Amino acid sequence: MTEPKRAHIAMFSIAAHGHVNPSLEVIRELVARGHRVSYAIPPAFAEKVAVTGAEPVLYTSTLPTDEDDPEVWGTELIDNIEPFLNDAIQALPQLAEAFAGDEPDLVLHDITSYPAPVLAHRWGVPAVSLSPNLVAWEGYEEEVAEPMTAELKASERGKAYYARFTAWLTENGIDTHPDRFAGRPRRSIVLIPRVLQPNADRVDESVYSFVGACQGERADQGEWTRPADAEKVLLVSLGSAFTKQPDFYRECVKAFGDLPGWHVVLQIGKFVDAADIGPVPANVEVHNWVPQLAILKQADAFITHAGAGGSQEGLATATPMVAVPQAVDQFGNADMLASLGVARHVPMEEATAETLREAVLALAGDPEVARRVDGIKESMATEGGTMRAADLIEAELPAARH
Numbered sequence: 001m002t003e004p005k006r007a008h009i010a011m012f013s014i015a016a017h018g019h020v021n022p023s024l025e026v027i028r029e030l031v032a033r034g035h036r037v038s039y040a041i042p043p044a045f046a047e048k049v050a051v052t053g054a055e056p057v058l059y060t061s062t063l064p065t066d067e068d069d070p071e072v073w074g075t076e077l078i079d080n081i082e083p084f085l086n087d088a089i090q091a092l093p094q095l096a097e098a099f100a101g102d103e104p105d106l107v108l109h110d111i112t113s114y115p116a117p118v119l120a121h122r123w124g125v126p127a128v129s130l131s132p133n134l135v136a137w138e139g140y141e142e143e144v145a146e147p148m149t150a151e152l153k154a155s156e157r158g159k160a161y162y163a164r165f166t167a168w169l170t171e172n173g174i175d176t177h178p179d180r181f182a183g184r185p186r187r188s189i190v191l192i193p194r195v196l197q198p199n200a201d202r203v204d205e206s207v208y209s210f211v212g213a214c215q216g217e218r219a220d221q222g223e224w225t226r227p228a229d230a231e232k233v234l235l236v237s238l239g240s241a242f243t244k245q246p247d248f249y250r251e252c253v254k255a256f257g258d259l260p261g262w263h264v265v266l267q268i269g270k271f272v273d274a275a276d277i278g279p280v281p282a283n284v285e286v287h288n289w290v291p292q293l294a295i296l297k298q299a300d301a302f303i304t305h306a307g308a309g310g311s312q313e314g315l316a317t318a319t320p321m322v323a324v325p326q327a328v329d330q331f332g333n334a335d336m337l338a339s340l341g342v343a344r345h346v347p348m349e350e351a352t353a354e355t356l357r358e359a360v361l362a363l364a365g366d367p368e369v370a371r372r373v374d375g376i377k378e379s380m381a382t383e384g385g386t387m388r389a390a391d392l393i394e395a396e397l398p399a400a401r402h
Contacts, residue, residue, distance in 0.1 A: 005399040006034045010104035011054065011130075012095070012116035014087075015042040015065045017240045018307055019110045020049070022132040022191040025214040028052040029390040038104065040095055040113075059094040063087045077152050078161060080328075085165050088114035092172075095119060106397050114182065118172045126396050129185035130389075133192060133308040133329045136183050137202040145179060187396060189389050192308055193315060193380045196336050209392050212383030213312045215293060222291045226298045230263035230283075234360060235295045235319075238305040242326035243269025246276045248351055249286075252303065255353035256360070257281035265295055293317070301364045303356065306333040306343075315342070318377040320363035320370070324351050342373040 009030055013020050020041070031037050031053035039054040044065060046056040063083055064072045074080065092115040099119070107127040109116030120127035136145075152158035165178035174181065187207060194200050194210040226233060236252050238245060249268050256264045257280065264284040268274065274286045292310070296302060296317040304310045306323035311333045314321045321343040323334035337343035344359040363369050384391075 005397070006036070007105040007397050007399070008036045008038065008102070009106045009108060009393070009397075010038045010040065010057075010099065010116075011108040012040045012113040012119075013045075013110040014063055014112050015044045015061060016063075016112075018309055019112060019132055020045050021309060022214060023108075023110065023130050024048070024052050025386045026130065026189075026191070026389045026393070027054050029386050030393065033390060033394070038099070038102075040098070040116075057095075057098050059091050059098065061087055062090060077148070078155070078157050082161055084112055084114060085161065085168070088118075089168055091115050092118060096122070099123075105399075106393070108393065111182075111185075117181070117185070118169075118174065121174055122172065126398065127186060128393060128396050129188040131185075131188050131190045131192070131208075134197050134332065135188060135190055135203060135208050137197075137199040138204065139199070139202060140183075141179070145183065149179070189392055191389070192312055193376075193383060195315070195340060195376055195379070196308070196311055196333060198332060198336060209388075210383060211389040211392070212380045212385050213316045214386040214389055215313065215316065222294065224265070224291055224294045224298070227263050231261035232263070232300040232364060233295070233298055234262060234264045234301045234303065235267070235290070235292070235299045236264065236303040237267040237290065237292060237310065238269065238324070238326060239307045239310060240269065242305060243267075244271035245348075246272050248324070248348070249277050251351060251353045252356060253277060253280055253284055255357040257284050259283070259357070265290055265299075267292075301360045303360065306330040306337060306345075308333060311337060312380075315373065315376050316380055318370075318373040320366075320373055322346055322356060322359045322363065324348055340372065340376065342369055342376065 011027060027037055037054040038057045039049045040057040040059055041049050042061040043058050046058060049056045095115050103123045104125060106125055107116050107120035108130055111129055111131050117127045162178055169181060190208050190210045191214055193212040197203060234256060249266060252266060256262055262283060266284055266286045267290045268286060268288060270288055280286055293313055296313050296319050299319050302314045302319045303322045303324060304314060305326045307330055321337055323337050323343050323345050325331045325334045334345040338345040346355055346359055
């Protein structure tokens with residue numbers, strides 16, 4: 001392999017924190033190595049992207065964003081997946097025009113960005129997926145995907161979706177089935193630790209490379225100071241999207257308010273007003289948003305929705321977790337964390353004050369949990385993170401692929 005030339009790299013993502021944030025440190029590192037990085041993103045995330053040194057390439061998206069109520073995504077599988085195809089079809093001409101005459105040497109893309117591999121095919125350049133969550137293993141289709149989509153594929157709306165997806169791929173010169181196109185990238189850098197991957201021993205490592213957390217210092221998010229009288233610190237956060245849960249927050253206050261020695265940081269998101277939670281004891285601070293990583297570095301326990309980002313931040317900071325999943329991959333993450341012996345999976349309907357308090361106190365007081373989570377933190381530190389991700393991406397550049 002020769003030293004990679006300074007290249008033009010194009011990254012494609014959607015306007016969602018859980019999809020943009022995992023890529024930012026990798027992009028920052030590629031820029032630091034002298035590459036020119038264009039980052040295709042809707043305007044809401046332009047500033048976040050620009051801070052890395054990449055050049056935002058703006059396009060108009062039709063997808064709901066983290067600012068929207070999660071209920072806009074509907075309740076059925078087709079409601080969850082159809083918007084990505086609709087967005088891809090309307091975004092492709094915008095993106096093709098934006099890069100006309102300035103085509104990249106390499107395409108990087110989030111797993112949700114369907115136009116990216118289409119454009120890479122059109123331009124004749126390699127495409128590399130940056131996956132912010134779990135990936136397919138050998139047998140995934142038979143064990144998970146096919147049972148999950150069987151009913152969809154038998155429905156009229158599902159048949160229309162697949163016909164439209166297939167036609168769009170065909171007109172762009174791609175003869176791959178939509179499920180393989182979306183779920184089986186040519187090459188993927190996986191931005192989660194291997195311990196969070198189900199059936200990791202059956203993942204094709206010639207395609208998928210686990211690099212673990214690429215978190216950076218997150219100094220731009222601000223700091224948090226642990227109160228002097230806090231013997232133990234608990235962070236409660238359901239992330240940025242599925243946060244419209246005032247009853248759950250009230251249960252957390254009931255569980256930990258005035259609990260001797262404990263200080264609680266409660267993040268409630270943008271859909272709930274602090275006044276809706278009612279009276280809050282002095283040992284509980286309530287915020288719409290918090291610098292999560294800064295708090296986790298000092299926390300003794302974490303009640304989380306078990307999104308990929310929060311799960312690995314909990315592991316990277318050796319913080320025992322109570323996982324209360326809300327949607328999509330979070331249920332699988334919760335089970336993985338529990339199987340590692342560093343978390344409890346508490347379904348939302350069971351998340352009462354009594355259940356939450358018992359789970360947190362049991363985890364925080366168990367030396368075996370502390371030993372396990374410290375071991376995982378140490379193993380994650382050897383996965384390479386941002387530097388290894390950048391090395392693997394450079395190895396995909398045409399000049400390096402001899």
